[in-house]
Amino acid sequence: MDGKNLILFMSDEHTRSALGCYGSEIVQTPNLDKLAARGTRFATAYSNSPLCVPSRASLSTGRYVHEIRCWDNGHPWDGTEPGWSHRLRETGHKTVSIGKLHFRHVDDDNGFDEEILPMHVRFGVGDLIGMLRKNKTTYPSTKTSAKQGQEVVSGPAMMAKxxxxxxxxxxxYDxxxxxxxLDWINSQKERNAxxxxxxxxxxxxxxxPLIAPQEFYDLYPHxxxxxxxxxxxxxxxxxxTVVANREIWNYDDYFDEAKVRRARAGYYGLCTFLDHNIGLVLNALEESGQADDTRIVYASxxxxxxxxxxxxxCSTLYEESIGVPLIIAGADIPQGKVINEPVSLVDLYPTIVDALGEKIPANGITYPGKSLFDVANGLPVxxxxxxxxxxGGSITGSFMIREGKWKYIYHVGFAPQLFDLDADPDEANDLGESAEHAEIRAKCEALLREIVDPERANQQAFDDQEATxxxxxxxxxxxxxxxxxxxAMDRVLGVEN
Known part of the structure; x- marks a missing residue:
């Protein structure tokens, strides 16, 4: 593929059902809908781990969590495993980040030429309480302020309040x-590179927190x-495993029907606020005269x-937690196309280097992803x-694969789950112990074990977390x-969390 500029837009915690182009009749996302209309939308895209730090570490390196051992929000990527940012830098491309990275520390070599307004994990450590998994610890919804000595609401209580x-x-911050x-894009329009x-x-x-700017929140009456x-x-x-998740997070103590509707309205308002901000950046790109030379990727x-x-x-392998929006647009990308073949965020590593006209490095590492440009153009992958x-919220390691219409989840030490997503898109009918589906479960488990030894990975995660x-x-x-x-919002904004 001919090299072009690339903007990768990333959001945090945007479920794929909360966009108009993914079928929502409620959530207003006009700019992302337009992007999908002039590009290719992946209908069944997945995160490789439904939590900020492990997902972003996997996306950055193009490798699975059990390979890089960034298990949770307290095991952040520190740049020692090479990522696509390192690959682009070594091949001579200017590579800049603006906003949330959620890696270990700004002083690590994360591969970027410049990190503008970076957000990394708090104090280079991150959130440790999610590692207390063996004893099914219920996470407290208050903490004591180190400076004030006062009880501060956090966790599920904070989310509801x-x-x-x-x-x-x-x-x-956004x-x-x-x-x-906007400033960075305008600074590039006169650059001859x-x-x-x-x-x-x-x-x-x-x-x-599900607080949306009032003008966007008001779009969603309760x-x-x-x-x-x-x-x-x-x-x-x-x-x-699902019952344990609900008990550990204990949301029911803090949510009633009115708070549920208020929280969902706040989330929808934030989705529209996000869409508004992306629209501003895309407009600036167009006005700068660089749009024709720039491909776009959007993902969460x-x-x-x-x-x-x-x-x-997040924190489960259900579709609403692990499913993400994924849209690509620009030169050599089909317009108005929808791809139903499952893809995942590890595909972004080969996609990014492909977009800039480069190849995956020959460094002895096996990268499981495939370029989304190849998928969009119908090449066999x-x-x-x-x-x-x-x-956090899990009492054992859980592993998911997609095989055609089947979604299989292997829980170490517990019964598996199996869903026919064609017949049961809401995953209401668990076939994990159905006698008539034993053959497909065996096939799925064999495919899973070609990727990972789940028992070994589960034990390694527990060992690493206990040591931390x-x-x-x-x-x-x-x-x-x-x-x-x-x-570390205090580092970005100069305020105390």
Whole structure:
């Protein structure tokens, strides 16, 4: 493929059902809808781990979480495993990030020529409480402020209490990211470079707190907001891993119907705010005269349950948590095309280097991803799409593959789950213990084991997490520390979290 400039837009926690082009009749995303109309949309794209740090580490390196051992929000990528940013730098391309990265530290070699307004994990450590998995620890919803000595609401209690219209550090941050992106694009229009550039613009919306700017929040009156699917106590799935997730996060103590609708309205408002910011950047690109020389990719790091099945945020392998929007547009990309073949975020590594006219490095590493440009143009790219989860809310390692219409989830030590997504897109009918589906489960497990030894990976995750907890004072010290916001907003905005 001929090299062109590339902008990779990334959002945080944008479930793929919350866009007009993915079928939402509620959420207003006109700019992303236009992008999909002039490009290719991937209908079944997946995160490789439904949590910020492991997903972004996997996306950056093009490798699976169990290979790089970035299991959770306390095991961030530190740049030692090479990523696409390193590859572009070594091949002479200007590579710049603006916004959330969620790597270990700004002082690490993350491969970028410049990091503008970077957000990394808090203090280079991140969130440790999600590592307390063996004893099914219920995460506290308060923490003691180190400076004030006061109890501060956090976790599920904070999510329910804060939701609504207004302003927040996250909103201010995304506005600053947008302004910086506009400035950077305008700075390039007079630049005569012999190689195309790559710009990574990474927003934090629609990640909680579910506070949306009032003008966007008001687009979603509460009486028009549907309640979550499988929300009633008698509707919720009863697989032990899902029951444990609900008990660990304990959302039901903080949400009633009014708060559910308010929180979902806040999320939808943030989706439209995100879309607005992306539209501003795309307009600046057009006005700068660089649009014809620039390809666009839009993706999110993972999704959000929004109360479905009694769960909020991410942390499971259900579609609303692990499914992400993924859109590409620009030169040599089919317009108005929808691809139903499953893809995942590890495909972004080969896609990014392909977009700039480069090749995957011959460094002895096997990269499982395939260029999305090849997929969009109909080239054969047979492979198994895979994801895994080893972090907060989970009592064991969970591993997912897609095989045609089948979605198979292997939980170490527990019964598997199996869903026919053609007949059951809401995953309401678990066939994981159905006698008549034993053959397809065996086939799926064999495909899974070609990718990973789940028992070995599960044990490695627990061992690494136990060692990390001990380095930080042990279980009680981590519990006292509480569930901190996992990103260092104080470093970005000059305020205390």
């Amino acid at each position: 804060a939701a609504g219209g207004g302003d927040s550090n996250h909103i201010d 506005r600053r990211i947008t302004a910086a992106a 012999d190689r195309p550039w790559m710009l990574f613009v990474s927003f934090v919306s629609p990640h909680f 009486d028009k907001i549907p309640m979550p699917k499988q929300y009633g106590q008698d509707e919720r799935p009863n697989h032990p 790091d993972h999704g959000d349950h929004l109360g479905d099945r009694g769960i909020w945020s 047979k492979r198994t799409v895979f994801s895994e989860y080893h972090a 907890v001990e380095r930080h004072g042990g279980v009680e010290a981590v519990i006292r520390r509480g569930h901190y916001p996992e990103h």
